[in-house]
């Protein structure tokens with residue numbers, strides 16, 4: 001909040017932080033499974049302002065004002081949520097189509113071929129324009145600070161810049177940025193790059209993604225790139241390209257005090273599954289998405305049990321997979337595939353009263369996920385490619401007993417920071433299987449040492465540092481521009 005120095009803050013993202021749904025006896029608010037929401041929501045609560053997002057749950061629509069604004073979080077009303085209601089065609093083309101069949105696989109290079117349809121691109125452009133209208137309508141000053149979030153809005157920075165030239169536009173790209181060759185297959189690469197370069201600052205999780213972005217611009221546009229300052233100047237606009245590793249809000253004492261003890265979590269989860277108290281449990285918590293390495297993870301479990309049959313019936317993987325983008329064929333096929341493989345592995349390695357893999361393909365609220373983190377012996381994050389991944393950071397935050405092992409993909413942005421995790425190449429099943437065994441047999445003192453260090457890293461580099469660094473850079477930039485304007 002102090003970095004903002006009283007400036008107006010507007011956040012734009014596709015996913016809304018609170019989805020208003022019909023529930024027993026009225027409207028209930030659901031928190032979506034989204035790393036972006038996990039990270040940005042606490043910042044918004046601290047800074048207040050307006051969050052503009054695609055309205056995905058409108059159960060309260062009759063009772064809000066015509067502008068579709070609502071104060072959130074429910075009950076504490078800390079900031080305004082402004083929903084944009086998209087037509088089914090817009091949602092199909094912009095969200096399912098261009099964003100999730102085009103840009104998502106394009107940037108993750110996850111061996112799923114991106115699909116580029118002219119009609120999706122048109123919808124993406126139109127929706128970006130609708131959000132630009134909303135930003136302009138919501139802005140109360142000529143120079144608000146606008147935080148543009150993610151790959152749904154690559155065109156938005158330039159659209160805002162045109163209408164609010166003095167705005168400070170901070171764009172954060174939550175997913176990886178691929179190398180120029182991979183990005184080059186996108187028919188609208190130049191439009192996307194020009195759109196993004198309307199930003200004052202473009203943030204990525206890692207230096208590597210910044211470098212890929214700058215090389216992609218260099219390859220495609222006429223722009224001045226100053227590598228030593230990490231800036232790009234194009235169309236008289238200079239943009240800073242910086243890395244800001246995202247994180248989570250570290251739970252405060254009051255929050256931690258409300259958690260059930262680790263012992264209670266362990267026994268509650270195991271008894272729900274009908275498992276004995278000493279049963280070893282690995283947990284995976286993901287959206288049901290082909291980038292998350294869920295298949296590779298199940299293969300690693302299978303291989304570990306094949307090599308070490310003494311663990312059969314004494315170890316299980318509990319995989320939470322929150323359904324996501326299920327309208328898309330790739331996601332439907334992926335879900336089917338995972339169910340089949342789970343069944344096969346359970347036929348081979350399940351025992352009466354004990355499955356090798358428990359697949360819970362449904363949405364879980366944060367308290368339920370936190371209970372799983374605290375109940376687990378291991379948390380498995382085997383993304384094939386991930387901007388950052390916040391599940392691993394949430395697991396670390398949940399383990400105030402300093403026990404539990406993190407098994408982490410080297411292809412998640414988080415691997416650069418969380419070096420005390422067991423780092424694996426998820427494509428290498430043998431290596432992951434061996435790491436899994438190492439994790440479930442790791443002595444308590446070694447767990448404590450590793451977890452202790454991981455906790456210091458995540459506590460110190462929490463999401464307020466992430467937002468604070470970005471806003472501090474923006475404030476410096478604003479000041480410099482003002483001084484230059486006077487010269």
Ligand code: G6P
Pocket residue numbers: 015033034035036037150151174175287324325
């Ligand atoms: C990733 C994206 C977010 C998105 C989240 C959930 O983390 O970077 O922008 O919100 O996935 O996906 P969904 O499509 O359900 O919003």
